[in-house]
Amino acid sequence: MNSPDIFHAAGLGLGTGLALIVAIGAQNAFVLRQGIRGEHIGAIVAVCAISDAVLIAAGVLGTGSLLTAAPAAVVVLRYVGAAFLVTYGVMAARRILKPQALVSAEPGPSGAGRSGLAAALATVMALTWLNPHVYLDTVLLLGSVANAQGPGLQWWFGAGAMLGSILWFCSLGFGAKLLRGFFARPASWRILDGGIAVTMVGLGVGLALGS
Template structure:
C-alpha cells in the first residue's frame, strides 16, 4: 500500500463527498430544521450517514463491475461525470451570485413536535426518492475508479467520512448555526466554495488527472 496515494485518495473522497452534499437542498434543510428544534437529531443524522455509506459503496462496486464488462462505457461516464461536475459548479456559482437565505420551516417552539416515525419516514424519502442522489453516487463511483486499484475504497472511506462530518455538524450544530445561516451572505460564501471545488474536480476528471 502506497501511503501517500492512500492519503490523497481519502482526501479527494472527503472533498468530493462534501462538495456534493454541502448545498442547499430538501434533505439538508430538513436536517437543519430538526437540529434547530432538537427533535430526533441522533436518529436523523445516523440515517443520513448510513444511507450515504450504502449508496457510496454501491457506487464503487457498480463502477468496478462496469469497468470489467465495458471499459469504453467508463470512459464515456468519465466525460459525462466531468460535464455534470462543471454544470453543478456553474449552478452553485449562480446561487452564490443570487443568494437566498435558508429558513427551517416550522422551527418555532410553538409548532407541533414531529414523531420519530414521521421524522424517519420523511428523511428516508428525502434521501432515497431524490433522483439526483443516484447521479451523485454514479459520479463518486467513476471518480473512485480513477484512483487506481486498491485506492477506490480509501476514496470511498473519505467520502463516507465527509458525509458523517457534515450531517453530524449540521444536525448537532444547527442551534449554533441558526443565526449564521439566516443571512444570505453565509450561503453565498458556501456556494462559492462549492462552485470552485466542483469545476476544479470536473476539469481534473476530464483531463484524466
C-alpha cells in the same frame, strides 16, 4: 500501494464527497430545520450518514453502471421524487400562512408540537432515497471517480467520501442549535419555512423538467 497514495485517495474522496453534499437541497434543509427544533437529530443524522455510506459503497462496487443501463427507472424515480418535493414545499408554505401551524412548529419543554420519530425518519428517508440526483451524484459520479483511483485505492476514496458525509451531517444537525436564539421568534420560522418552500418546490419542478 503506499501511504501517500492512500492519503491522497482518502483526501480526494473527502473533498469530492463534501463538494457534492454541501449544497442547498431538500435533505439538508430538513436536517437543518430538525436541528433547530432539536428533534430526533441523532437518528436523522445517522440515517443520512448511513444512507450515504450505502450509496457510496454501491458506487465503488460498480452499481452505477446499472443506472446507465436502466434509464427508465431513473425517469420514474425522478417524477416520484418531484411530486414528493413539491408536496413538502407546499406543506412548508402552509406553515407560513397558518399561525397555529407556525406556533406548533416550535418545540416546547413539554414536547408540545414535536413531530414523531417515525414520521421524521420516514420524511428524511424519502428525501434521500426518492431523489434521483443522489444516485447520479453519489453512486455514478463518486463511484466513477473512486474506481479511477486504481486497484485497492477506490475503497480509501470511498472511506474519505463517507467521512465527509458524517462530518457534514453532524455539523449541520448538531450545530443548528446555535441558531435557536434567532429562531425563538415566529418571524424567523416564517423566513426558514419560506426558504424551505422555495427550495423544495424549485427542486421538484427542476426534477420534473429533467434539469
